[in-house]
Amino acid sequence: MTQASALNDEEAAPPSLKARHALLKRLADVVSLPASRINAFERAVTGDLLVEMLRLGSTEERRRVAARLAPLAELPSSVARLLLRDEPEVARLLIEQCASLSDADLVGCARDAGPEHRLIMAERRGLSEIVTETLFGFGEMEVMEAVLRNPTARLSQVGVEAVVGLSRTHPKLSGLLLKRPELRPAGAYVMFWWCGPDDRRTILQRFAVSREVMQEVSEDVFAMAAAEGWSDPVARKALQFIERRQRNRAAIDKSPFDGLEHALSVAAQDGLSRETASEIAFLAGVKPLTGAKILGDPGGEPLAILCKATGLSRADLLNLWRSMRRPETTADGGLHPDLERVQITYEMLAVDRAQTVLRYWNWSLSSALTPSLLRAIREGEDEVIDEYSAPERAAMMVLTEDLKR
Incomplete structure (x- = not known):
């Protein structure tokens, strides 16, 4: 039924409702x-008068008026x-077709109506x-997936972080989020x-970025910080992230x-003992928690990221794999798929980009991990997290399950 015929059926209406239908049409026309x-x-x-009639x-x-x-x-x-x-069936006509709806109209509808409306x-x-x-905010997976598939929808960083957190228990969200332009390296690294393997490959291909520009603009700052005896912890932490050298000499x-090669x-x-694992982490320039x-x-x-970032060879990567007693071959003597995938990951990454990923993990999993943050993670106190600190939010999402075990 067309819009014109929907309101032009006064003759077909029952006699008792003919006047009502006519008045609804005229008010809608006004x-x-x-x-x-x-x-x-x-x-x-x-x-207002139209609303009073429609309510009854x-x-x-x-639907005709809509x-x-x-x-x-x-x-x-x-x-x-x-x-x-x-x-x-009534709301759909406005939600889908009415361009004049404001954000306030849509937010009000989302809050007051039901899942089908959303x-x-x-x-x-x-x-x-x-x-x-x-x-x-409603945590409805079907709705969230539909939003992520909508190429014209715009996502806030708060919204992206919410999806990143939920993707841990709803893996389907990860693949959809990786296609969104709003996703930033901080969320991807977390x-x-x-x-899964395919999404990990996508993350490394898209988000393992270089620090070359940061290194160029801060080259002289290293000398300034050294002259100050590295006394400023804020500058020291930032420069540790930027510098080219990865290993802890x-x-x-x-x-x-x-x-590091000898340790591997x-x-x-x-075999890899707890003490050796800690030594490998220290020699690689990361904290034991990051190494673990x-x-x-x-x-x-x-493992491939750690080896490439620290300048280790393919043989060293194999030693690290063997130290953990992970399978190298299949039953028929072929290369084990897991080891093959890790070796491909090693080959596809440049050293500088691998360092960016490794240092961000170390930054978020250790440098940002203050005693109060650790307590908040264990107790689920999200409100104490600094909303402007990407590493703190990353640590909360990555370690919440680990530290509750």
Whole structure:
């Protein structure tokens, strides 16, 4: 049924409702008049009267009016509020077709209506950040997936972080989020820990960025910091992230091993003990907690990142793999798929980009891990997390499950 025929059926209406249908059509026509024919106050009063009639009318009557009003460039707020909260078949006409709806209209509908309304809204063109953030807030997977598939929807960073956190228990969200332009390296590096092999490859290809520009602009700052005796912890931490050198040379003097390669060679023969794992972490320039997370990862790709970032060879990567007693071959003597995947990861990464990923993990999993943050993670106190600190938020998402065990 067309919009014209939907409201032009006065002759077909039962005699008792003929006047009502006629009046609904006329009031809808008045509301539809251009601004040159009716001012805002007249439109609002007409809208109020229309709402009173629609409240007592049938679903079909409200659907007809919604179809008539959907194309309008200006819609009385009282009418929009009523119809958006109506049955999904009525609200859909406005949600999908009415370009004049404001963010306030959509947010109000999302909060006051039901899941079916939110699913319809998730597919609307041009959703703003505040609307998508509101939709994400309900935690409805079908709605969230629809928003992520909507190429015209815009996501806020708060909304993206919410999806990153939920992707740990809902893996389907990871693949959808990786296609979004709003996802930033901080979120991708966090999500890496629970992603599957294909998504991990996508993260490394897209988000393992170079620090070359930062190194160029801060080259002289290293000398300034050294002249100050590295006394400023803020500058020191930032420069540690930027610098080209990855290994901890000072750790060699205190280590029972001659270097990182020696530690891996011994571990390949004797097995990876807790003490050796800590030494490998120190020699590689990362904290033991970061090293433990990398070595304990079931997929193995972080091992490739650690080896490439520290300048280790393919033979060293194999020694690290052997130290953990992971399978090297299949039953028929072929290369084990897990080891093959890790070796491919090693080959695909440049040293500088691998260092960026490794240092971000170390930054978020250790440098940002203050006693208060650790306590908050264990107790689930999200409110103490600094909303402006990407590393603190990353640590919260990555370590929450680990530290509760």
